[in-house]
Amino acid sequence: MSKVYYQRDKNFEPDFEQFLRVLRRDIPHRPTLFEFAMNDRILGKLSGEKNENKSSRLAPFRRLIKAFTNAGYDYTTISAWRTNTLDFPKGNMAEKESRSLNAGSMITDWESFEKYPWPDARAGDYELYNDLGKLLPDGMKLIASGNGGLLENVIDLAGFENISLMYMLDETLTTNIFNFVGERLLKFYEIVASIDTVGACIVNDDWGFKNQTMFPPEMLRRWVFPWHKKIVEVIHRAGKPAILHSCGQVKDVMKDVIVDMKYDGKHSFEDLIIPVEEAYDLWGKRIAIIGGIDMDFLARMPVKDIQRRSLAMLRKQLSRGGYLLGSGNSIPDYIPDENYFAMISAVKNI
Amino acid sequence: MSELLERLSMLVEVGKINKVTPYPPEMKDMDGASEITQQALERGIDPQIILNDGLMPGMSRIGEKFARGEAFIPNMLISAKAMNAAMDHLKPFFDGGEMPSKGTLIIGTVKGDLHDIGKNLVKMIMEGDGWSVIDLGTDVGGDKFVKSVNEHKEAIIGISALLTTTMLNMEEVITKLRENNSSTKIFVGGAAVSKSFSEKIGADGYFRDPYSFAQSFN
Numbered sequence A: 001m002s003k004v005y006y007q008r009d010k011n012f013e014p015d016f017e018q019f020l021r022v023l024r025r026d027i028p029h030r031p032t033l034f035e036f037a038m039n040d041r042i043l044g045k046l047s048g049e050k051n052e053n054k055s056s057r058l059a060p061f062r063r064l065i066k067a068f069t070n071a072g073y074d075y076t077t078i079s080a081w082r083t084n085t086l087d088f089p090k091g092n093m094a095e096k097e098s099r100s101l102n103a104g105s106m107i108t109d110w111e112s113f114e115k116y117p118w119p120d121a122r123a124g125d126y127e128l129y130n131d132l133g134k135l136l137p138d139g140m141k142l143i144a145s146g147n148g149g150l151l152e153n154v155i156d157l158a159g160f161e162n163i164s165l166m167y168m169l170d171e172t173l174t175t176n177i178f179n180f181v182g183e184r185l186l187k188f189y190e191i192v193a194s195i196d197t198v199g200a201c202i203v204n205d206d207w208g209f210k211n212q213t214m215f216p217p218e219m220l221r222r223w224v225f226p227w228h229k230k231i232v233e234v235i236h237r238a239g240k241p242a243i244l245h246s247c248g249q250v251k252d253v254m255k256d257v258i259v260d261m262k263y264d265g266k267h268s269f270e271d272l273i274i275p276v277e278e279a280y281d282l283w284g285k286r287i288a289i290i291g292g293i294d295m296d297f298l299a300r301m302p303v304k305d306i307q308r309r310s311l312a313m314l315r316k317q318l319s320r321g322g323y324l325l326g327s328g329n330s331i332p333d334y335i336p337d338e339n340y341f342a343m344i345s346a347v348k349n350i
Numbered sequence B: 001m002s003e004l005l006e007r008l009s010m011l012v013e014v015g016k017i018n019k020v021t022p023y024p025p026e027m028k029d030m031d032g033a034s035e036i037t038q039q040a041l042e043r044g045i046d047p048q049i050i051l052n053d054g055l056m057p058g059m060s061r062i063g064e065k066f067a068r069g070e071a072f073i074p075n076m077l078i079s080a081k082a083m084n085a086a087m088d089h090l091k092p093f094f095d096g097g098e099m100p101s102k103g104t105l106i107i108g109t110v111k112g113d114l115h116d117i118g119k120n121l122v123k124m125i126m127e128g129d130g131w132s133v134i135d136l137g138t139d140v141g142g143d144k145f146v147k148s149v150n151e152h153k154e155a156i157i158g159i160s161a162l163l164t165t166t167m168l169n170m171e172e173v174i175t176k177l178r179e180n181n182s183s184t185k186i187f188v189g190g191a192a193v194s195k196s197f198s199e200k201i202g203a204d205g206y207f208r209d210p211y212s213f214a215q216s217f218n
């Protein structure tokens, strides 16, 4: 056991209700935080356990939950890559800091579509989410997310440039690929949302890049959004809120997100696209705004600037509601630890 | 003649590759960029004019629409396909199959970074605007850029990066290029890159999209 580098408060008690209040666009009773994913080094520093213990099925989660608790979150986010549930087999993709969205494509035509080993969405170890209940402190829930979203998985299976041309040149094949992925993701969310320990779901699907959506809104409305709408419906039917994590410039489809898909929260913001402060003024009355402390800002600005911006956002949370403090995307290993701590320590300094 | 070239521009812009391709749906069974280029050649129009007044304006218009947010990445990709289909007819007329060019761009995604869609789009638009493009691919360090620019002394450089970590590697590449030849023109772009960052690392320019980059030389 090594040292715990940061703790919100020795007596901190998670209270998922505070998170739910924000998703209803209310004001929480105390400062409330959000993070989707954190790198292993920071999980080690937060939990006081340098390495993940892999000795049993539940063991690695003990450290994860401890890290989320010490940092002061009311939940632990569990991505499907950790749970041996739904995963679409991919071709070989070389990866460094980033990877090519054209790499590894396994479905390029009807023949490869028919040969593709489609996974059974029911077959995973969903019991795990239940069993994790034993490890959760009182008041804490899990937030479940998928192993990539609908468009993301289709891009991985077909390749970005392939699918870009395919939807124009072979609509039937395109529809089939989206349906095969969509049905499985829908089943995944239907199952996880029904589990008691899961308090909310994140649907993670990047749609945009720096300037606009990667595909025209009409394309997204035809092939992507109907599945998202169904996914949100099954999450809502289980009585739980649904958060959309989608990076890039998506302003042209925010109305679809709010009015049609009916997401409760939107995660992922960038200063070069629309700073979270502006997003909050623009959409905050209709959808909870989550995270948004810009990644480049978090990676490169001095601690005092990070503290100032985080505090200002937290004040909005506590006066107007509907906002959770966190990063614009996640805490990858290139975010200096002290910068991350500076952001989350705003809850102590308010 | 100008009517045919105008039609060719339009076909490249909308991405009608050839007669059998079903896109755009409202142009089903109509001749595409490939057939019209062939017809233009048969009418004796100079290949250089077909390129300059037919194909290039089409590519430029889609690039401009993309920059204004009125067209999307797939539109650029299909326009490039249409342009390439037309070029296949023209290439035999140019010296050694090489197009006359405005200049040379050496482009690559910076070391540590494998993402390539942004870089590929820049390449497409610059080629469509009459540049020769040398694509060094992804994960490209300073030495490889230096080697390439020494083989093409007049070339300009374009570097792409996706994340803050990899964007920091741009500075190292720029330093190496400057040590090699202080007058090499270097341009940067990509998701996390901003104008202020490009100034800080001493690049000669930052562009948010490929069309504005191409236009800055016209």
Ligand code: B12
Pocket: A037, A095, A096, A097, A098, A099, A100, A101, A152, A206, A207, A208, A209, A210, A211, A247, A248, A249, A268, A269, A270, A295, A296, A328, A329, A330, A331, A332, B073, B114, B115, B116, B117, B118, B119, B121, B122, B157, B158, B159, B160, B161, B162, B163, B164, B165, B187, B188, B189, B190, B191, B192, B206, B207, B208, B209, B210, B213
């Ligand atoms: C798709 C995507 C992913 C995909 C694929 C990424 C990949 N290829 O590796 C996935 C889901 C895997 C992913 C993962 C991650 N991502 Co990501 N991702 C994106 C997203 C949404 C789009 C990137 C993209 O493909 N754009 C499409 C191309 C066309 O756009 P472009 O490269 O910007 O190019 C255009 C212009 O910039 C310009 N241009 C580009 N290069 C050049 C060069 C020159 C010379 C010129 C003139 C112009 C120019 O022309 C192009 C056309 O206009 C961006 C959001 C964004 N703002 O872009 C986040 C983003 C890049 N990701 C981000 C992060 C943090 C990550 C992760 C670290 C998350 C994590 N914790 O794991 C990982 C790490 C990457 C990895 N290992 O793959 C952050 C980076 C922040 C930062 N400042 O560092 C971003 C900005 C999102 C955010 N919310 O902040 N990501």
